[in-house]
Amino acid sequence: MKFLSSIMRKFVIGGNWKMQILKVEEAVSIATEIAKEINDILTENVEVFIAPSFNALYSVGKAIKGTKLKLAGQNMYFRDKGAFTGEVSADSLLDAGCEYVILGHSERRRIFGESDAVINQKVKKALEKGLKPVLCIGETAKEKEQGNTESVLRTQIEGSLADIPPEQLDQIVIAYEPVWAINNKFLNPDSEIKTATPEEAEKNHNFIRNLLKTTFGEEIAFKIPIQYGGSMKAANCEGLLKILDINGGLIGGASLSAEKFKPIIEAAVKFGKI
Numbered sequence: 396m397k398f399l400s401s402i403m404r405k406f407v408i409g410g411n412w413k414m415q416i417l418k419v420e421e422a423v424s425i426a427t428e429i430a431k432e433i434n435d436i437l438t439e440n441v442e443v444f445i446a447p448s449f450n451a452l453y454s455v456g457k458a459i460k461g462t463k464l465k466l467a468g469q470n471m472y473f474r475d476k477g478a479f480t481g482e483v484s485a486d487s488l489l490d491a492g493c494e495y496v497i498l499g500h501s502e503r504r505r506i507f508g509e510s511d512a513v514i515n516q517k518v519k520k521a522l523e524k525g526l527k528p529v530l531c532i533g534e535t536a537k538e539k540e541q542g543n544t545e546s547v548l549r550t551q552i553e554g555s556l557a558d559i560p561p562e563q564l565d566q567i568v569i570a571y572e573p574v575w576a577i578n579n580k581f582l583n584p585d586s587e588i589k590t591a592t593p594e595e596a597e598k599n600h601n602f603i604r605n606l607l608k609t610t611f612g613e614e615i616a617f618k619i620p621i622q623y624g625g626s627m628k629a630a631n632c633e634g635l636l637k638i639l640d641i642n643g644g645l646i647g648g649a650s651l652s653a654e655k656f657k658p659i660i661e662a663a664v665k666f667g668k669i
């Protein structure tokens with residue numbers, strides 16, 4: 396086996412815009428500014444994507460073409476085409492210029508009822524079509540309190556990545572997003588939203604890496620970037636991104652302007668040396 400140090404692992408920073416930017420013109424303007432700000436600072440091993448709403452994807456894709464900023468869908472259906480009202484296909488995402496697609500976000504899992512079995516089909520379709528899946532996993536506050544974090548993460552990873560040939564797995568990014576840390580009042584109505592401490596995040600990232608190792612082998616497990624997500628922002632990103640098994644971030648609120656997003660990207664460039 397090759398020495399792991401000779402294998403390239405990407406650092407990936409993603410901006411998940413959710414349903415926050417409502418007008419195409421605004422999405423294009425923010426994306427253009429982010430692309431301009433980061434073009435000179437990005438190094439070869441750091442990738443940055445933004446995931447605007449579907450209605451803005453095509454225009455944003457055109458606006459950022461030729462820059463280092465990449466485009467992602469926030470979701471995707473696993474069928475190629477057909478009578479599936481309200482859904483979007485992998486080919487449509489590719490047509491808009493997407494390279495990544497976020498799958499199984501906790502808002503999709505917990506608000507829209509997506510199961511690991513459905514997410515698994517989506518991951519397979521994305522890989523078949525050449526889109527890089529950003530597979531989101533994470534435990535709720537209650538699951539954490541009950542001491543079930545590791546079993547939840549194991550079930551989500553094993554279910555969402557079932558029957559995927561190991562050689563395709565180096566196209567995948569995993570986003571570990573503890574649900575209780577996501578800035579979302581619907582998912583966390585009663586609790587104060589806190590970012591995971593670097594220690595908590597490190598423990599769970601180590602668990603995920605070890606699980607990937609035992610399931611898929613050391614080399615593949617090393618190559619898969621594991622992003623942290625959940626209230627990451629300028630003030631806390633360095634403490635998280637310097638941890639060895641944190642290889643990027645999936646950022647909601649702090650990705651909605653170039654001003655807030657840029658410091659996180661700068662931290663990724665600083666720590667993303669592996």
Ligand code: PGA
Pocket residue numbers: 411572576577578579624625626627645646647648649
């Ligand atoms: P947040 O969202 O950074 O606003 O907490 C992260 C996410 O849900 O991906």
